[in-house]
Amino acid sequence: xxxxxxxxxESDGKKAPEKNKxxxxxxxxxxxxxxxxxxxxxxxxLTKEAGFDGIDLAIWKNxxxxxxxxxxxxxxxxxxxxxxxxxxxNVNQKELNKALDLCExxxxxxxxxxxxxxxxMKSFNFLADNxxxxxxxxxxxxxxxINPEDSxxxxxxxxxxxxxxxxxxxxxYGCYLWLDIANFDADVLExxxxxxxxxxxxxxSVLYFSDKNRVGDWHLLPxxxxxxxxxxLKKIKRAWFNRYxxxxxxxxxxxxxxxxxxxxxxxxxxxxxxxxYEDINVDED
Numbered sequence: 001x002x003x004x005x006x007x008x009x010e011s012d013g014k015k016a017p018e019k020n021k022x023x024x025x026x027x028x029x030x031x032x033x034x035x036x037x038x039x040x041x042x043x044x045x046l047t048k049e050a051g052f053d054g055i056d057l058a059i060w061k062n063x064x065x066x067x068x069x070x071x072x073x074x075x076x077x078x079x080x081x082x083x084x085x086x087x088x089x090n091v092n093q094k095e096l097n098k099a100l101d102l103c104e105x106x107x108x109x110x111x112x113x114x115x116x117x118x119x120x121m122k123s124f125n126f127l128a129d130n131x132x133x134x135x136x137x138x139x140x141x142x143x144x145x146i147n148p149e150d151s152x153x154x155x156x157x158x159x160x161x162x163x164x165x166x167x168x169x170x171x172x173y174g175c176y177l178w179l180d181i182a183n184f185d186a187d188v189l190e191x192x193x194x195x196x197x198x199x200x201x202x203x204x205s206v207l208y209f210s211d212k213n214r215v216g217d218w219h220l221l222p223x224x225x226x227x228x229x230x231x232x233l234k235k236i237k238r239a240w241f242n243r244y245x246x247x248x249x250x251x252x253x254x255x256x257x258x259x260x261x262x263x264x265x266x267x268x269x270x271x272x273x274x275x276x277y278e279d280i281n282v283d284e285d
Contacts, residue, residue: 026241028273029083030266031208031248032065033058034219038256040064040071044078046259050266054081056206056246057108059099060088066098072105082106083244084206089114091123096134103141110142110205110244112178117148131173144176144205145169149183166200176205180248181232182219190228198239206244207236209273219250221265222272230276238282245273 030047032040032055040062047055055075059065075082085099085108099111116123135143147166169177177200181189193200210219211229222229247269255261 026207027053027083027244028270029054029056029244029246030269031056031058031086031246033061033086033248034251035061036253036256038062038262041074041077042259044074044080046263046266048078048080049263050270052080052247052266052270054083056084056086056112056244056248057082057102058086058088059102060086060090060095060114066102068098068101068105071102075106082108084108084110084112084246086112087114089116089120089123091116092126093130096130100134100138100141103138109140110144110176112144112146112206114146115148127173131175135174142176142205144178145173146178146180146208147183148180170200170203177203178206178208179204180208182208182210186228190232194232194235197235201236201239201241204241204243206246207241209245209247210249219248221249222247222269233273233277234280234282237277237280245277247273 030043030050030052032043035043043062044055057065057071064070071082074080082102085102085106087095087099091113096111102108103111113127116127131143135141147169166177166179169175179200184193209222209229211222249265249269251262251265255265
């Protein structure tokens with residue numbers, strides 16, 4: 001494939017600050033988007049027990065996640081910080097304002113937006129018309145857009161999503177990128193994206209960590225399928241990424257109904273990350 005990237009470093013996004021390498025320690029979070037019909041208290045409890053560093057709170061997934069005082073209470077109870085507030089693809093003023101209320105209460109510094117689908121004109125127009133003002137009024141918040149399924153590095157003639165082009169998310173909308181690696185084609189991720197990794201990483205606020213298979217199922221557990229995750233993690237560590245990893249995985253209903261199985265799954269995810277990121281020494285390569 002031809003080199004179709006723009007020079008990302010010329011955008012109006014913010015470059016990563018200079019730091020000593022010993023300071024580059026990304027937090028590994030658990031996304032509440034992974035859980036359906038689970039109480040928020042249980043999600044916090046299992047996430048803490050599994051050794052995650054915090055919560056990525058999807059306020060559209062759990063009804064009680066919009067209760068500011070309750071969320072703050074759970075964070076204190078489980079001694080588990082909330083780093084990210086995630087809003088839905090149907091985002092509107094009410095939902096985004098609620099996300100800001102939660103950020104203020106929990107000290108979360110990142111709001112992530114699920115990209116509206118192509119025909120969702122209402123949410124797309126709301127973001128196009130108002131996101132710049134939100135960024136201006138809340139400069140301490142990393143407003144980020146999640147690259148959707150079938151993401152591309154360039155504009156398609158008839159895109160399924162208006163935010164499909166990840167370069168445009170950064171350059172046109174001046175947003176950080178929430179990089180969902182499972183939403184890329186494996187070849188695009190492992191070849192084209194990796195070639196420009198150092199240019200993209202300063203604009204990646206969160207990296208969604210999961211796998212996919214060859215028939216199109218995604219957000220799978222990270223040790224079972226097709227993405228070359230061990231190699232990818234090594235490249236990320238070599239580039240000294242210092243923001244957040246978040247784990248969003250598809251968990252079947254029978255496992256969601258069994259807290260012991262849930263605990264085992266979360267611990268396996270955390271151990272995989274530890275063995276293939278935290279414990280590796282890239283300086284030895």
